[in-house]
Amino acid sequence: MNALFSQFVNLLGALLLLLAFxxxxxxxxxxxxxxxxxxxxxxxxxxxxxxxxxxxxxLYLSAAITFLxxxxxIPVLLHRVIDRLNVRWDVETLINIPTTMLIGxxxxxxxxxxxxxIAQLSSSIARGSLGIALACVLLSFLMMIxxxxxxxxxxxxxxxxxxxxxxxxxATYGMPMVVELGIALDVLIGVLIxxxxxxxxxxxxxxxxxxxxxxxxEN
Amino acid sequence: MSLYGVSSQLLEIIAALLLAxxxxxxxGQWRAWLQNKSAPSLLQPYRLLHKLFHKESxxxxxxxxxFRGAPYIAFGCMTLACAIVPTxxxxxxxxxxxxxxxxxxxxxxxxxxxxLAAMDIGTAFGTLGARREMxxxxxxxxxxxxxxxxxxxISQSTSLTTMVQTLSQRDLAIYPGLAFAGxxxxxxSLAENARVxxxxxxxxxxxxxxxxxxxxxxxxxxxxxxxxxxxxxxxxYSCIGLALFFPWGIAAADAPLALLLALPVLVLKxxxxxxxxxxxxxxxxxMRIFRVPEFLATAFLMAVIGLxxxxxxxx
Numbered sequence: 001m002n003a004l005f006s007q008f009v010n011l012l013g014a015l016l017l018l019l020a021f022x023x024x025x026x027x028x029x030x031x032x033x034x035x036x037x038x039x040x041x042x043x044x045x046x047x048x049x050x051x052x053x054x055x056x057x058x059l060y061l062s063a064a065i066t067f068l069x070x071x072x073x074i075p076v077l078l079h080r081v082i083d084r085l086n087v088r089w090d091v092e093t094l095i096n097i098p099t100t101m102l103i104g105x106x107x108x109x110x111x112x113x114x115x116x117x118i119a120q121l122s123s124s125i126a127r128g129s130l131g132i133a134l135a136c137v138l139l140s141f142l143m144m145i146x147x148x149x150x151x152x153x154x155x156x157x158x159x160x161x162x163x164x165x166x167x168x169x170x171a172t173y174g175m176p177m178v179v180e181l182g183i184a185l186d187v188l189i190g191v192l193i194x195x196x197x198x199x200x201x202x203x204x205x206x207x208x209x210x211x212x213x214x215x216x217x218e219n
Numbered sequence: 220m221s222l223y224g225v226s227s228q229l230l231e232i233i234a235a236l237l238l239a240x241x242x243x244x245x246x247g248q249w250r251a252w253l254q255n256k257s258a259p260s261l262l263q264p265y266r267l268l269h270k271l272f273h274k275e276s277x278x279x280x281x282x283x284x285x286f287r288g289a290p291y292i293a294f295g296c297m298t299l300a301c302a303i304v305p306t307x308x309x310x311x312x313x314x315x316x317x318x319x320x321x322x323x324x325x326x327x328x329x330x331x332x333x334x335l336a337a338m339d340i341g342t343a344f345g346t347l348g349a350r351r352e353m354x355x356x357x358x359x360x361x362x363x364x365x366x367x368x369x370x371x372x373i374s375q376s377t378s379l380t381t382m383v384q385t386l387s388q389r390d391l392a393i394y395p396g397l398a399f400a401g402x403x404x405x406x407x408s409l410a411e412n413a414r415v416x417x418x419x420x421x422x423x424x425x426x427x428x429x430x431x432x433x434x435x436x437x438x439x440x441x442x443x444x445x446x447x448x449x450x451x452x453x454x455x456y457s458c459i460g461l462a463l464f465f466p467w468g469i470a471a472a473d474a475p476l477a478l479l480l481a482l483p484v485l486v487l488k489x490x491x492x493x494x495x496x497x498x499x500x501x502x503x504x505x506m507r508i509f510r511v512p513e514f515l516a517t518a519f520l521m522a523v524i525g526l527x528x529x530x531x532x533x534x
Contacts, residue, residue: 018521097513
């Protein structure tokens with residue numbers, strides 16, 4: 001039974017990776033938010049499963065917080081932001097999507113290779129999931145790099161945090177409660193501040209393209 | 220080669236030939252229902268075949284023997300493909316003749332001949348269709364091979380029967396790599412069977428069509444064979460998918476009685492798969508032809524990641 005549960009955690013990890021890839025290949029912001037919500041749901045299920053498996057009740061609490069934040073609150077906030085900014089169908093990437101995906105697969109190979117020796121040392125339930133979590137983090141990072149607009153970058157940042165959170169739960173059965181609460185609050189505040197930033201960028205430049213921020217002086 | 224093996228092989232071929240048009244009809248019916256249209260009868264594909272077989276076959280003046288032979292080759296390839304995919308039983312005398320790689324080759328053979336025949340007449344539509352078909356084919360084949368490889372990593376064999384046997388008789392275990400392979404396989408089979416995100420099976424005389432453009436010049440019994448071959452291809456792909464990802468209910472070599480149960484189980488699984496296919500087709504919009512390489516590259520990458528995940532997590 002335990003083996004099946006830990007395989008289930010691995011499956012959820014693979015699902016996170018799949019969603020990270022889907023996010024990289026996605027052009028529309030609205031679908032991006034849906035994918036992010038799905039990733040949040042996967043994360044909640046994964047955390048709860050690890051909680052059942054290791055009988056650590058505080059993991060239920062962190063699953064509940066994740067659910068509230070990443071499945072309900074942040075997607076709603078993001079929906080409101082893109083509604084107000086009117087950027088539902090944004091389609092710009094810096095590198096074309098097939099190339100991004102090829103780079104993505106190289107990142108996955110890199111992450112898996114990096115995690116393999118660590119996983120062999122570890123004795124926690126889902127050893128392989130460390131590599132998957134690392135790959136998710138790198139892929140979200142890649143997404144932040146390759147997107148020109150502010151909203152997909154914010155989503156990339158949030159999904160990076162998802163990867164980190166998964167690494168923390170699967171590899172070390174969750175961080176201490178204080179740290180988790182702190183991070184959850186940080187992410188929420190971060191989203192709020194970034195939302196304000198997005199409005200400010202738009203006000204200043206009439207566009208969400210962050211390349212305008214590279215100029216230090218006004219012309 | 221036992222009597223049981225021969226009989227299960229025969230039963231499988233007959234079931235494939237008879238059920239394939241039914242599956243196409245079933246998918247068409249669900250598509251119509253989901254789009255709020257009144258659906259054609261479930262038996263419509265049989266009626267179409269019956270009608271076409273009784274019609275005269277008109278050939279272009281300059282058609283070469285290749286044009287006349289291609290439908291038979293395509294039909295033969297698809298029948299053989301259905302014969303070596305373990306749909307009902309894993310004890311198949313024909314199966315050692317072709318493993319998973321040869322199966323992909325069989326599909327490619329049929330594709331090459333249909334494309335050659337489409338170009339043979341020299342009409343613009345045929346050439347256009349043939350080129351598009353080859354574009355899709357050369358991208359879909361590596362993805363399909365990768366899917367088959369990631370499942371053969373689990374069973375340590377590229378023989379389809381061994382793969383299915385290992386997958387169906389293992390202890391209940393979750394292979395995350397298979398999830399990726401499943402997604403990749405769905406994408407490949409949508410592209411290969413001319414389904415909605417890539418091609419629309421219901422269009423005629425449209426600039427976006429692929430499969431219909433290929434067979435535009437055919438009529439009568441030739442067209443009937445090609446239509447039948449197309450539904451056999453859909454059947455074969457569905458059966459590969461079901462055999463690899465939902466292998467329960469397929470009779471093993473040492474259990475002759477399970478064969479009785481295998482057929483209803485197969486029909487049930489195909490019915491569910493058909494509904495899922497119709498749902499997928501209804502939810503997605505047809506993409507531009509230049510987006511197709513991206514779609515198939517995604518499928519390929521999914522399959523590769525499936526392999527990697529399998530290696531990382533171990534079997």
